Structures are given as C-alpha cells and as structure tokens.
Amino acid sequence: MKRTPHLLAIQSHVVFGHAGNSAAVFPIQRVGVNVWPLNTVQFSNHTQYGQWAGEVLESAQIPALVEGIATIGELGRCDAVLSGYLGSAAQGRAILQGLARIKAANPKVLYLCDPVMGHPEKGCSVAPEVSHFLLEEAAAVADFLCPNQLELNSFAGYPPRSLQDCVYMARSLLARGPQAVLVKHLDYPGKAADCFEMLLVTAEANWHLQRPLLAFPRQPVGVGDLTSGLFLARLLLGDEPLAAFEFTAAAVHEVLLETQACASWELELVRAQDRIAHPRQRFAAVRL
Numbered sequence: 001m002k003r004t005p006h007l008l009a010i011q012s013h014v015v016f017g018h019a020g021n022s023a024a025v026f027p028i029q030r031v032g033v034n035v036w037p038l039n040t041v042q043f044s045n046h047t048q049y050g051q052w053a054g055e056v057l058e059s060a061q062i063p064a065l066v067e068g069i070a071t072i073g074e075l076g077r078c079d080a081v082l083s084g085y086l087g088s089a090a091q092g093r094a095i096l097q098g099l100a101r102i103k104a105a106n107p108k109v110l111y112l113c114d115p116v117m118g119h120p121e122k123g124c125s126v127a128p129e130v131s132h133f134l135l136e137e138a139a140a141v142a143d144f145l146c147p148n149q150l151e152l153n154s155f156a157g158y159p160p161r162s163l164q165d166c167v168y169m170a171r172s173l174l175a176r177g178p179q180a181v182l183v184k185h186l187d188y189p190g191k192a193a194d195c196f197e198m199l200l201v202t203a204e205a206n207w208h209l210q211r212p213l214l215a216f217p218r219q220p221v222g223v224g225d226l227t228s229g230l231f232l233a234r235l236l237l238g239d240e241p242l243a244a245f246e247f248t249a250a251a252v253h254e255v256l257l258e259t260q261a262c263a264s265w266e267l268e269l270v271r272a273q274d275r276i277a278h279p280r281q282r283f284a285a286v287r288l
Helices: 021-030 061-071 089-105 128-141 149-156 163-174 223-236 241-261 273-277
Strands: 006-014 034-043 054-056 080-083 110-113 180-183 195-202 206-212
Touching: 006 021, 006 089, 006 223, 021 034, 021 223, 021 273, 034 061, 061 089, 080 089, 080 223, 089 128, 110 128, 110 223, 128 149, 149 163, 163 180, 163 195, 163 206, 180 223, 195 241, 206 241, 223 241, 241 273
Parallel strands: 006 034, 006 080, 080 110
Antiparallel strands: 034 054, 180 195, 195 206
C-alpha cells in the first residue's frame, strides 16, 4: 500500500467560517493527505467581517511544537510544510527555524510559502514587518511560492502592464530559489472581464489558465488558502506541477460553484467535498 503523505500546515485558523487552515485542512485531507495543523492565530472569524476576537500564537511556540513532534519520533514523516497568514515577522522566522529542524529529520521535505500580505480594500490586516519578512527572507527558502497579483506586485515593486509583464515578474522570483511560482489570481490591463486567470511558472515553461469568473455579492474569503493547500497536496500525491495546477483550478471552481449556489459568503467546503476530490470539469493550461 502506498504511504499517505503528511503535511504540516502553519497558518491562521478561524473558529467560524473558512480562512487559513480552516479553508485548507479539510480539502487537503479530502484528496488524501494527512495534515498537521499549527495555527499562527486563532480568531473567532476572518478579519473581513470588520471585527473579531482571538489571539496570535507566541512565536516561540512554533519551534517548540515542532520539537514536540520530534520528541515522539514522528518528525521524519513530515513531507511538506505550508505557511500562510502570519501574525508577526517573528512567527515567520520561527517557521523557518522549525523548517530547518524538519529538514534535519527529512532533507526531502518541501516548503510552500503562501505570502499573505495586507489588502486594505478587503479588510485584510498584515503588519508591514510581515511583508518585509516574506520579501526578504521567506522567498529565498521556499520551494514553491503562491502569491496573488497584489503580492506579486509587492515582490516586483511595480504593477503589471500586460500578461507578459506578469510572466516576467513571476519568472524573476525563480532566481530567488523557488522551483515554481503559482500566481493564484492574475489582474492586468486588458484582462478579459469574464475570466479568472492563473499562472504557473517553472524553470521549463510558463502556463496560463483561464476559468469562468463567478459573480458574488461579496467575494468569498479563503480561496487563496484553499488553492495553495490543494496545489501542495497534489504535488505530494505525485502530480507534476502542471497536473497539480490544473487539478487545483478545477477543484476550487467546484467549491465556488457550490458556494454561489448556496448564496454563501463562506466557502461551502463540506457540501462540495466529493467534487473537490473528483472535479467534474477540467481547465487546460496553455503554454506561453
């Protein structure tokens, strides 16, 4: 029997709704990967509600929890680390410390960094020091980077003027060390208004994918967290990056279709669970 992969997911958690680990853990499990969730923050709900309760995890707890897993002899079974929303730059450095400890137990471990930065228009609050950490430290260590367009702009230092600009911006990140860059949401002048576009850039090729843009009164939160988690899960299950990219786009689309049908602001992960594992419609990426 083939061994089930194990993934350490270090990001935010909300008690109500779906963001961070609350958006990623169940879908990752549903496609067949074991998840070890480590929550950087625990909030009552995601911050786009405008108010929330909860607290940020002390950064020292992150390497301490990793060491606790090492103490019981299980750390070598960790195949990948996923990091997302950070409450502080100190948490980010603690994650890199934990990653180094895991690599000592399993040198083949993969690290996917979802570089969550602030988005004031959406009410997403991230300290400026976190953005600096992601730009200057995390990108150099990550095997995979999964920015959205705003985060890609922050890495590059300017907004794109075209799709080709987006490709150039993403490819420039490969020089920092990642094997691949997945841009979860493209936005550039001239983009088709009725399409949701994504980009995957590897050393060998650039892949562009389009799927229908679904209309919502308020766009659901946690879609990026879902995307990063599923992409990494499919890589652990043996997919090549292109296959993982296409599968992820299809599975996320299925979740959004169910969410739209329910007129929900929160992702309908449970209702869509079978279609996460077995998407009905696939979207083929085009090589640029």
